[in-house]
Amino acid sequence: MNRDPVLIAAAFLFSGVVLSLGYAAFGFWTMLIFTSGFLGGFVLWLIFPANPSFTAIKTPYFLALALFVLHRIEEYVMDFFDRLAAITGTGTPDTGSWQVILLVLLSVGAWLVVPPLVSRGYRFGTYLAWTFFAAMGITELAHFAVFPWFTVQPFAYFPGMASVVLLAPAAWWGMWRLSRGT
Numbered sequence: 001m002n003r004d005p006v007l008i009a010a011a012f013l014f015s016g017v018v019l020s021l022g023y024a025a026f027g028f029w030t031m032l033i034f035t036s037g038f039l040g041g042f043v044l045w046l047i048f049p050a051n052p053s054f055t056a057i058k059t060p061y062f063l064a065l066a067l068f069v070l071h072r073i074e075e076y077v078m079d080f081f082d083r084l085a086a087i088t089g090t091g092t093p094d095t096g097s098w099q100v101i102l103l104v105l106l107s108v109g110a111w112l113v114v115p116p117l118v119s120r121g122y123r124f125g126t127y128l129a130w131t132f133f134a135a136m137g138i139t140e141l142a143h144f145a146v147f148p149w150f151t152v153q154p155f156a157y158f159p160g161m162a163s164v165v166l167l168a169p170a171a172w173w174g175m176w177r178l179s180r181g182t
């Protein structure tokens with residue numbers, strides 16, 4: 001288990017800030033879904049203390065990153081946020097709002113610095129890798145486990161669902177590699 005209390009506090013605080021921004025931008029229900037990625041990644045990072053080289057996670061990281069881009073395109077084209085707003089009763093935030101800008105900078109921005117941080121052996125980089133893989137491999141499963149319950153036709157297609165079929169297994173591979181430290 002990670003033992004540095006300052007590092008643990010910093011990671012926990014980072015997760016809290018991201019979740020707070022998620023709440024400010026999208027409301028409680030969507031933030032609750034984000035929790036599985038950021039707090040889930042935090043807990044997994046504490047449980048699996050390995051500090052692998054970036055080489056160990058390089059392929060699943062870049063594969064999951066590319067599939068995440070594809071997933072975001074699918075969500076955009078298929079109006080995911082409008083459908084989400086209809087479910088949660090919270091309006092779709094303006095993409096130029098300070099909450100959305102900070103949320104993207106802190107979450108996606110942090111995930112983009114995983115390669116140099118993990119390559120240099122920084123434990124915070126491993127924590128960020130866990131949040132990335134947990135968000136892609138656990139949170140995105142909401143497209144199957146949560147959202148279909150709110151469609152007119154039970155278990156009909158929900159925007160973003162198709163790309164998760166590839167994205168989640170790529171993230172699980174990354175989590176497996178992180179847990180083994182190889």
